[in-house]
Every structure is written in C-alpha cells, then in structure tokens.
Amino acid sequence: METATFSQVFAVKEFKVLFASFALMIVGDGVKMLALSVLVYTSTGSAGLSATAYMAGWLPYIFGGMFLLSLADRLPSRALMVTGEVVRVVVCLLLAFGGLPVWAMLALVLVSGLFAPVFGAARSAMLPEVLPGDAFVLARSLMGVVSASSQVAAMAVGGTFLALTGPSGALAVTAGLSAVAAFVLRYGLPYSRARGEKRHGAVRSTLRVNGRLFTDTRVRTLLLAQWVPPMCLAGAEAMIVPYLGGTGQAGLVLASAAIGMAIGEFVVGRFVSPATRERLSLPIAVCMGAPWLAFVFMPGLGVAAVLAALAASGLSYGLGLQRRFLEAIPEDVRGQGYGLLSAGLMTGQAVGAALIGGLGELAGPHVAIAVSGAVGMIMGAVLLSRVR
Incomplete structure (x- = not known):
C-alpha cells in the first residue's frame, strides 16, 4: 500500500467538507464549555458547579454510546451531521439568551449531549467511504491534528470573546460557527443512504450490536x-x-x-x-x-x-x-x-x-x-x- 499525500486527500471535496466542519465543531464546543463554565460561575459563585458545567458536555458520552449509537447506521450520515449542528445552534442560543436557571442549563447540555456520539460516529463512518486505503489513515491523522490544534485555538478564541462580549456573546459566536458548519455539510456533501437496517428499536439495536462487537x-x-x-x-x-x-x-x-x-x-x-x-x-x-x-x-x-x-x-x-x-x-x-x-x-x-x-x-x-x-x-x- 502506498503512502497517501495531502494533495490526494484534499483533492476529495467530501473530505474538505468533513475536515472544515470538524474544525468548526471542535472550536465551537471548546468555546461553548468555557463560556458555560463562566456563565454558571458568575450566576452562582460556585467553583464546583463551574467545573461541573465545564465537564457536562462530555459526561453523556457513556450513555449515548451505550443506548443510541445504532442511529449512526440507521439514518443517513449527512442528515445526522447537519442535525447535530442545528442542535448545537439551538442549545447555544438557549444558554445565551434563554434566561434559564443553572439546573436547567446543565440539564439542557446533558440531554443534548446524549446524541453527540451519534453525530460524531456518522462523520467517522463516512471517512472510509470517501477516502480508501492509506488516504483514510492520513485523514484520521489530519483529524487528530485539527482536534489538538483546535482545542488550543478554542481556549484563545473563547478567552477573547469572553473578554469582549461576555459569556452570552461567546455562546452566540459558537451558535454562529455551528450554523456555518451545518450549511457547509448540507450543501457540500452528497446525499448518503443509511448503512444499517431498522429491524428493531434504536436502543435494542445499540445494545445488541455493542454486545456483538465486544464479544x-x-x-x-x-x-x-x-x-x-x-x-x-x-x-x-x-x-x-x-x-x-x-x-x-x-x-x-x-x-x-x-x-x-x-x-x-x-x-x-x-x-x-x-x-x-x-x-x-x-x-x-x-x-x-x-x-x-x-x-x-x-x-x-x-x-x-x-x-x-x-x-x-x-x-x-x-x-x-x-x-x-x-x-x-x-x-x-x-x-x-x-x-x-x-x-x-x-x-x-x-x-x-x-x-x-x-x-x-x-x-x-x-x-x-x-x-x-x-x-x-x-x-x-x-x-x-x-x-x-
């Protein structure tokens, strides 16, 4: 197998769309969790609640991974990714301007986060469909590079917008990034069919396939x-x-x-x-x-x-x-x-x-x-x- 090159990978339009939307998502999520942490701290003065808010976006991964992952194969990938970005837009705007109490903000982040593994799985599953062979591995490498780089960028961008606009303004910026990502995904990717079959309910299918994979x-x-x-x-x-x-x-x-x-x-x-x-x-x-x-x-x-x-x-x-x-x-x-x-x-x-x-x-x-x-x-x- 020959080693893939950057020019080969970025020559594929679908990868450029996936790459750009992934970078926007990573930066947006980093800014969102930082802004939410500050928003909770300014509302309550509690360092513990602030730390909880910062981690809240990651906590639902275990539950979404256990019970909902079959949706990544039962539904078309493009539709799932676009839906994920729209959900982020709505969540960020509600956090910024909804006037929600702290418990409601945390509950909103936790509930919406249940589907984050599904949206991410749709993107990962689409990569080998558009990039075969070593180009797929190089694409995974680039996703790792952009993930690490975007985390650093998110701290810088988040800190800047927090200083200029406050946490609500930073959350509004995150909503804007997600809206751009949704547009790029919707009009940059072709329609894709679902890979799996809908024989059973989503939760039952997820449990069954997780068991099948892990055994x-x-x-x-x-x-x-x-x-x-x-x-x-x-x-x-x-x-x-x-x-x-x-x-x-x-x-x-x-x-x-x-x-x-x-x-x-x-x-x-x-x-x-x-x-x-x-x-x-x-x-x-x-x-x-x-x-x-x-x-x-x-x-x-x-x-x-x-x-x-x-x-x-x-x-x-x-x-x-x-x-x-x-x-x-x-x-x-x-x-x-x-x-x-x-x-x-x-x-x-x-x-x-x-x-x-x-x-x-x-x-x-x-x-x-x-x-x-x-x-x-x-x-x-x-x-x-x-x-x-």
Missing part, C-alpha cells in the same frame, strides 16, 4: 488497545494542575501536550509508510508512558512542558491500528463501531482522571503521574502485543 475477540482487543493508553495519558494530564500548585502555569503544560499530539499525528500520518506505521504502533504506545516516569524527580515548568509534549505525541500509535480496526468492523455497523470507539475514549479518559486523581490525593501528584505512565507502558505493551 468479538479481535474487535474487543482493538478497542481496548485504543482506549487504555489514552486513559493513562488523561490521568497524568489531570494531575498537572495540582502538580503545579493550582497555578495558571498548568495551561502552558497542557497546551504543550496538545501541540505534541498534533506534531505526532502529523509526522506519523504523513511521513511514515503504512507498513512501518503498523510495526511502530507497539513501541510508540509503550514509549508514550515513559516521559511521565520522570515526574518522580519533580521537574520544573519547562521540563514538565517538554515531557508532556513528548508523551502526547505518542498518541500517534493509534494510526497503526486504523486499517485493522476498519477491516474488523462489519460495514453495516461501521458507524456504531466508530461511535463505540469514541464513547469508550471519552469515558476512559474520565475514569483515568478519577482514578489517578484518587492516587494523587494519597501519594502526591508527582507519584500519581509517574504511576500513570508506568501503567500505560505495561498495558500498552500487553494489548498491542495481542493485536499483533
């Missing part, structure tokens, strides 16, 4: 191999704020991690051949945990930022699993397969942060970070050896 040894191993190392990475990153004493310096370290992730995805996706990429997935995954071990020696801010960037660059190991995962998922449930992958990633990162956070309370943040790295190395080696 397949090959699929289960590939899922765990893509869930567990990022879970350990998230646990280590969750300790950066307490490690640095709760200061604003943590933002520099976390931004460095996002930049490292973008560089790793870019280099491995574009400049490493498909066969080599698959051979390197195991050593890259193992090495991803190694930089965190150095936190036993309690490095300063600059060294911590470099270590975090090196660790996050190792997330590129997942590119070596993309072909195998695509081949392992039956085409008629491809949307649900990718939705399950995404939901597990989100859930695993939350679990990793909670577990390592508990260890940090007992042993100190620097020890917890090192332990997270060690566990990631061991589990990465075990799981990817089974994949091989």
Whole structure:
C-alpha cells in the first residue's frame, strides 16, 4: 500500500467538507464549555458547579454510546451531521439568551449531549467511504491534528470573546460557527443512504450490536488497545494542575501536550509508510508512558512542558491500528463501531482522571503521574502485543 499525500486527500471535496466542519465543531464546543463554565460561575459563585458545567458536555458520552449509537447506521450520515449542528445552534442560543436557571442549563447540555456520539460516529463512518486505503489513515491523522490544534485555538478564541462580549456573546459566536458548519455539510456533501437496517428499536439495536462487537475477540482487543493508553495519558494530564500548585502555569503544560499530539499525528500520518506505521504502533504506545516516569524527580515548568509534549505525541500509535480496526468492523455497523470507539475514549479518559486523581490525593501528584505512565507502558505493551 502506498503512502497517501495531502494533495490526494484534499483533492476529495467530501473530505474538505468533513475536515472544515470538524474544525468548526471542535472550536465551537471548546468555546461553548468555557463560556458555560463562566456563565454558571458568575450566576452562582460556585467553583464546583463551574467545573461541573465545564465537564457536562462530555459526561453523556457513556450513555449515548451505550443506548443510541445504532442511529449512526440507521439514518443517513449527512442528515445526522447537519442535525447535530442545528442542535448545537439551538442549545447555544438557549444558554445565551434563554434566561434559564443553572439546573436547567446543565440539564439542557446533558440531554443534548446524549446524541453527540451519534453525530460524531456518522462523520467517522463516512471517512472510509470517501477516502480508501492509506488516504483514510492520513485523514484520521489530519483529524487528530485539527482536534489538538483546535482545542488550543478554542481556549484563545473563547478567552477573547469572553473578554469582549461576555459569556452570552461567546455562546452566540459558537451558535454562529455551528450554523456555518451545518450549511457547509448540507450543501457540500452528497446525499448518503443509511448503512444499517431498522429491524428493531434504536436502543435494542445499540445494545445488541455493542454486545456483538465486544464479544468479538479481535474487535474487543482493538478497542481496548485504543482506549487504555489514552486513559493513562488523561490521568497524568489531570494531575498537572495540582502538580503545579493550582497555578495558571498548568495551561502552558497542557497546551504543550496538545501541540505534541498534533506534531505526532502529523509526522506519523504523513511521513511514515503504512507498513512501518503498523510495526511502530507497539513501541510508540509503550514509549508514550515513559516521559511521565520522570515526574518522580519533580521537574520544573519547562521540563514538565517538554515531557508532556513528548508523551502526547505518542498518541500517534493509534494510526497503526486504523486499517485493522476498519477491516474488523462489519460495514453495516461501521458507524456504531466508530461511535463505540469514541464513547469508550471519552469515558476512559474520565475514569483515568478519577482514578489517578484518587492516587494523587494519597501519594502526591508527582507519584500519581509517574504511576500513570508506568501503567500505560505495561498495558500498552500487553494489548498491542495481542493485536499483533
């Protein structure tokens, strides 16, 4: 298989549409959650509720992933993605100008977030339909680059609009970004038919197919191999704020991690051949945990930022699993397969942060970070050896 190039990937109109709408979504979601957190804090003065608001957009992933993912195959992909953007427009405008009490704002974000895995799964399932072979893997790489870059951009854009217009204005900007994305998707993509059949209800079908996928040894191993190392990475990153004493310096370290992730995805996706990429997935995954071990020696801010960037660059190991995962998922449930992958990633990162956070309370943040790295190395080696 030949290595794909950027010119080949961006020559496909459908990918350009998916790429642009994904970037708008990531930036918009980052601004939305930041603005909502500020809005809740200014309304209540509660740091706890503010943190809850910031995380509320991610919490429903586990429930949407468990009960609703079959919709990604039962309904046309373009219609689902457009619907997802319209839902974001409505939610942002209600949060900004609806005059809702705090409990209602949080409930609105939680309920609307239940369908986020479905909308994301529709996009992921469409990629291999428009980009075959290694072009699909390069496209996944570019999505990883834009995800990391857009998270950093979201913080900058969100902070700017919060300063200029306040949280309501920032939410209105997010609604505008989603409206643009909906327009681009609707008129930039051709009509697509549903992949799956509607034999049973959505919840029943989701449970049945999730069970079918997870009892397949090959699929289960590939899922765990893509869930567990990022879970350990998230646990280590969750300790950066307490490690640095709760200061604003943590933002520099976390931004460095996002930049490292973008560089790793870019280099491995574009400049490493498909066969080599698959051979390197195991050593890259193992090495991803190694930089965190150095936190036993309690490095300063600059060294911590470099270590975090090196660790996050190792997330590129997942590119070596993309072909195998695509081949392992039956085409008629491809949307649900990718939705399950995404939901597990989100859930695993939350679990990793909670577990390592508990260890940090007992042993100190620097020890917890090192332990997270060690566990990631061991589990990465075990799981990817089974994949091989």
